[in-house]
Amino acid sequence: MKLTLNQLTLRFSDVTAVDHLSCTVNDGEFVSLLGPSGCGKSSTLFMLAGLYQPTEGELFFDDTKVNTVEPEHREIGMVFQNYALYPHMSVRKNIMFPLKMKKVSRKEANARAVEIAELVKIESLLERKPAQLSGGQQQRVAIARALVKHPKLLLLDEPLSNLDARLRINMRAEIKRIQRQVGITTIFVTHDQEEALSISDRILLMNQGRFQQFDHPQDVYLHPTNRFVAEFLGNPPINLLPVNFSEGTARLVQSDKQANSYLGVRPEHLAVVNDGANALRGRSESIESVGRDHVLTVAIQNQKVRILIDADQPIKAGDMVYVRPKPDRAYLFDNEGNTITAQWNGGLTDD
Amino acid sequence: MRRGAFSKGFIYLLLIAGGILMLLPFVWMISTSLKAPNQVMTLPPIWLPHPIEWSNYLHAWHTAPFARYLFNSIFVAALSTLGVLLTTILAAYAFSQINFYGRDVVFSILLGTMMVPGEILLIPNFVTLVKLGWIDHYEALTVPWMASVFAIFLLRQFFLSIPKELSYAAKMDGCSDFKYLWLIMVPISKPALITIALLQVIGSWNSFLWPLIVTNSMTMRTMPVGLMAFSSEAGTEYNLLMVAATMVILPMIILFIILQKYIIEGVTRAGIKG
Ligand SMILES: Nc1ncnc2c1ncn2[C@@H]1O[C@H](COP(=O)(O)OP(=O)(O)OP(=O)(O)O)[C@@H](O)[C@H]1O
Ligand SMILES: [Mg+2]
Numbered sequence: 001m002k003l004t005l006n007q008l009t010l011r012f013s014d015v016t017a018v019d020h021l022s023c024t025v026n027d028g029e030f031v032s033l034l035g036p037s038g039c040g041k042s043s044t045l046f047m048l049a050g051l052y053q054p055t056e057g058e059l060f061f062d063d064t065k066v067n068t069v070e071p072e073h074r075e076i077g078m079v080f081q082n083y084a085l086y087p088h089m090s091v092r093k094n095i096m097f098p099l100k101m102k103k104v105s106r107k108e109a110n111a112r113a114v115e116i117a118e119l120v121k122i123e124s125l126l127e128r129k130p131a132q133l134s135g136g137q138q139q140r141v142a143i144a145r146a147l148v149k150h151p152k153l154l155l156l157d158e159p160l161s162n163l164d165a166r167l168r169i170n171m172r173a174e175i176k177r178i179q180r181q182v183g184i185t186t187i188f189v190t191h192d193q194e195e196a197l198s199i200s201d202r203i204l205l206m207n208q209g210r211f212q213q214f215d216h217p218q219d220v221y222l223h224p225t226n227r228f229v230a231e232f233l234g235n236p237p238i239n240l241l242p243v244n245f246s247e248g249t250a251r252l253v254q255s256d257k258q259a260n261s262y263l264g265v266r267p268e269h270l271a272v273v274n275d276g277a278n279a280l281r282g283r284s285e286s287i288e289s290v291g292r293d294h295v296l297t298v299a300i301q302n303q304k305v306r307i308l309i310d311a312d313q314p315i316k317a318g319d320m321v322y323v324r325p326k327p328d329r330a331y332l333f334d335n336e337g338n339t340i341t342a343q344w345n346g347g348l349t350d351d
Numbered sequence: 352m353r354r355g356a357f358s359k360g361f362i363y364l365l366l367i368a369g370g371i372l373m374l375l376p377f378v379w380m381i382s383t384s385l386k387a388p389n390q391v392m393t394l395p396p397i398w399l400p401h402p403i404e405w406s407n408y409l410h411a412w413h414t415a416p417f418a419r420y421l422f423n424s425i426f427v428a429a430l431s432t433l434g435v436l437l438t439t440i441l442a443a444y445a446f447s448q449i450n451f452y453g454r455d456v457v458f459s460i461l462l463g464t465m466m467v468p469g470e471i472l473l474i475p476n477f478v479t480l481v482k483l484g485w486i487d488h489y490e491a492l493t494v495p496w497m498a499s500v501f502a503i504f505l506l507r508q509f510f511l512s513i514p515k516e517l518s519y520a521a522k523m524d525g526c527s528d529f530k531y532l533w534l535i536m537v538p539i540s541k542p543a544l545i546t547i548a549l550l551q552v553i554g555s556w557n558s559f560l561w562p563l564i565v566t567n568s569m570t571m572r573t574m575p576v577g578l579m580a581f582s583s584e585a586g587t588e589y590n591l592l593m594v595a596a597t598m599v600i601l602p603m604i605i606l607f608i609i610l611q612k613y614i615i616e617g618v619t620r621a622g623i624k625g
Contacts, residue, residue, distance in 0.1 A: 051519050072525035084516035088538040101525035145524075 001061055001075075001152035001185050002027050003048070008057035010043050010209075017043035019209035020057065025187070025202075030179055032196035033189045035206035036232070041189045044206070045155050048187060050074050061153070072101075077146030077184075078155040082162065083138045085130040091117070091141050092126040098149045116144045120178060136167045143175070147182060154179070154186040160195065172199055193233050197221065205229055222329070227337035230264045236295055238264045239305045241280075245332055245340070249347030252280060254302060261340055262333045263348075267295065268308040269329035272321050279324035280305075280350045284315050298323055300350060324348070377600075384408070384593035391589045404590070411594040415584065419570055420577035421598070427492045427562075427573060428555040434497030435551045436544060442498075443506035444532050448518070458507075465500050473564065480565060491565040492573070496555060502547040509543040510536060545613045549606075556603055574599045 003025040010018040018040040025031050033041045046052040047059065050071035059066050066074060085094050092113055099109035117123045120140040130138055139159060146154060159175070160168045176199050179186050190196050196203050197217045205212040205220060205228075213225045224230035230238050242259030243250040253259050273279055282300035287309075289295075296307045298321060305323060315321060327346030334340050378398075383391060384407055386400040411417070445451070446458050476495055477486075485491040513536060521531045537544070559575040566572055572580060578595050585591045607614060 046519075049519075049523060051522065071522050076523060078520070078523045080516040080520060082514060082516055084514065084520035086517070086520075086535055086539075088535075088541075097526075098524040101530070145520075149524075 003153065003185060003187075004058075004060035005044075006058040006060070008044070008047060008059060009055050010040070010047055010052055011055040016209050018047065018054075021206070021209075021211050022057075023204060023211065023214050025185060028183050028185055030176070030186045030188065030199065030201045032200035032203045033187060033206065034193060034196040034203050034232075035191065035212075037191055039206045040209040041191070041206060042157055043209075045078075045157050045187060045189050048153070049076055049078050049155055075149070075152045076155060077149060077151035077153070079139075079142045079146050079157065079159045081158040083130075083142040085138060085141055085145070087130050090127050090129060091122065091133070094130065094141055095126075095144045095148050098145060102149065112148055113144075116148045119147070119181065120144045120174075135163050136171055139163065139171055140174070143178060147178075147184070152185065154182075154184045156186065156188045158189050158191070160190070160192075168195075175199070193235070197233070205232065207232075224264075224331060224339065226339055227262065227264065227333040230331055230333070234266050236267050236290075236306050236308075238266045239270070240264050240333075241300075241303055241305070243332075245344070248345040249349065250332065250344065252301065252303070252348070252350040260335065262335075263325070264331040264333060265325040265329065267306045269326045270305065270307040270323055271326070272296070272307065272309060272313065272315060273324045274322065276322050277324075278327075278346050278348045279322040280348065281320065281322055284317055284319045284321050286317055287315065380593050380596055380600075383590055384597045386590050388588065388590060407590050407594050408598075411581075411585075411591045411598075414591065415577060415581045415595070416569060417574075417577065417595070417598060420572050420574045423492075423570075423572060424556060424574040425602075427489065428552050430489070430493045431496040431555050432548050432551045434493065435499050435502055436548060438498040439502040439506050439547060440532070440537060440544075442503045443510050444536070446503065446507045447510035448528075461500050462504060465504075473560070477564060486565055487567045487571055489571075492562055492571070495561075496551075496558075499547070499551065502551070505547060506540060506543050509540050513539060542613070542616065545610070546616065549610060549614055552606070553603065 005021050005023050008018060008021045009016065021040075021044060033044060035041055043052060047054050050066070050069060054067060061074065086097065089097065092110070095113040095116060096106075096109045099112060104112070114123065114126070117126060120143050122137060122140045122144065125133060125137060125141075130141065133141065142159070156175070160171055163171060172195060175188070188196075188199065200217055202214060202216055203220050204214045207228050213220050213229050215223070220229060221233050224233070227240070231240070241263045242253050242256050243261055243263045244253050244259060245251075245261045245263075250261075250263050280300045282298040282305065285297045285299050285304070287294055287296050294309050294311050294313075296309045296313075296315060298305045298307060300323065307323060309315065325346075325348070327344065330344070330346075332340040332344055382398055382400055385403045385405070386397065386407075387402070387404050390397050390400055446454060480486055480491045480495070483490070485494070517535060518531055521535055526534065557575065558573075559579075562571075562573045562576050563579070566576065569580070578599050581595050582592055585595070
């Protein structure tokens with residue numbers, strides 16, 4: 001099912017949770033809704049579900065406007081952060097519940113519950129109560145219950161946030177597998193960038209209720225449309241240097257006051273080089289190992305810059321080094337945080 | 352460690368002594384109820400009657416209409432408990448799930464009524480029942496007890512602890528609010544509801560003053576009222592009196608033994624009342 005949001009807005013008494021959000025999600029697509037806490041992800045999802053009424057704007061499923069359609073008539077399956085399983089019912093009863101409400105015959109409901117339980121691999125747990133299941137298993141039950149009605153849209157609100165790190169990665173793959181197998185359009189809410197980058201066809205980035213960027217994971221990472229997106233993605237985070245940009249050359253400045261723009265370069269797009277052409281000179285301060293990566297911190301004037309380096313690079317703390325960004329992987333942002341599209345030829349100086 | 356065991360032993364000793372002290376009157380009651388009249392007042396007291404006079408029970412049963420009293424007690428307890436459960440569930444739902452104007456004010460006022468001692472309400476309630484023509488009818492014994500602010504408070508707190516997502520999930524599953532209440536919330540709240548039902552049954556069974564005031568005829572008496580009437584009729588036949596007392600208490604003891612777990616849970620939960 002195709003999904004169209006047109007200037008969708010949700011206001012509570014004193015906050016605007018979602019602010020004129022527009023986008024189109026294609027049939028069968030897996031879209032992550034990503035953003036910091038409180039940016040309106042859940043609110044957006046709840047509007048899609050019909051649990052919240054939009055204050056303004058329109059919402060279309062395929063070509064039907066659904067603003068006022070009741071949740072149960074929207075053909076949606078939803079999984080909540082705390083799973084929201086019915087604690088007094090067995091797994092089987094939980095999965096059958098939506099069908100029971102639709103007055104599907106017991107026999108058929110049971111057959112469909114078993115079928116879906118096999119899909120999410122919980123067929124051996126059908127007689128248990130939710131309290132007797134692990135977090136990951138409860139998760140699967142919640143997905144089964146959401147899918148058993150054969151909905152046209154699957155909504156997941158931070159479904160992995162209650163799981164431990166390893167299980168999270170497993171379930172992530174499982175969710176992706178199930179989604180592929182069923183071919184259902186899916187909106188997946190998360191505030192974990194890694195999760196979003198690994199699982200989605202496209203990522204919708206939000207901040208303070210507003211649309212930021214909607215693109216393929218590689219594109220939001222490599223071609224951020226603004227400073228917020230650039231800063232939000234990436235670990236260790238992107239380096240931002242205050243510069244004065246004119247005539248194709250960026251000149252490093254001492255303070256934010258003197259800067260007319262910012263140069264953003266991710267740690268992996270900076271290289272330590274031998275010559276000073278289009279490079280910045282600084283003193284190597286420390287080298288940290290984070291798992292496989294080695295992160296070199298360099299002090300350039302009063303700025304600190306982090307660089308991802310190879311383990312065999314012979315750099316010691318205290319060395320003077322030159323640092324050069326890859327020109328096509330460096331971004332210029334103006335003081336408002338918007339990307340400057342003006343041509344930058346890579347010219348860079350620090351004096 | 353030895354010291355721990357010692358102090359533990361001491362505590363148990365105290366508890367056992369306390370337990371025996373609490374049990375003695377009951378044992379005495381049952382023992383007396385099985386004695387022949389000439390063994391009732393002897394010194395030193397006889398703890399184990401011999402022979403055991405089971406016939407006392409038959410005798411007492413026929414001296415006063417205990418069957419009727421028993422029926423009344425059970426009927427009144429059952430009806431008022433069902434009533435309380437129904438009103439409590441609906442009220443707790445309204446006070447916890449529906450956002451209506453003035454909800455919290457109304458709820459505070461309701462809670463405030465808990466501070467009014469029951470005795471103050473005795474006369475106005477009695478007058479109301481007279482006007483309704485309910486005196487000496489089952490309505491008088493049951494209807495005034497079919498709503499309990501305390502129970503509403505208890506269940507409301509329980510309902511509030513149910514995560515909101517559950518109602519959202521139910522809504523997505525096509526479950527109406529009414530079905531959500533009966534299919535999801537009520538089953539989840541079973542422990543709280545059992546507590547409420549038990550407190551109500553016990554309260555109704557033991558209540559004495561109210562049934563005494565609103566009933567006149569013998570056929571409307573409940574067990575405690577019947578027991579009082581019997582005590583003036585039986586006079587000094589203590590063994591028969593103890594038979595009647597045993598009959599009043601026994602059903603509660605059986606109930607307690609069966610539902611011990613829930614009662615203890617309930618009294619702990621209830622906290623302020625018991
Ligand atoms: N029922 C409500 N009443 C008033 N304000 C609300 C309500 N629900 C959410 N908000 C506000 O709307 C904004 C967006 O909330 P929302 O729950 O959509 O954020 P989120 O992106 O899901 O955050 P998180 O990652 O913490 O779940 C927040 O400022 C929040 O305080
Ligand atoms: Mg949220």
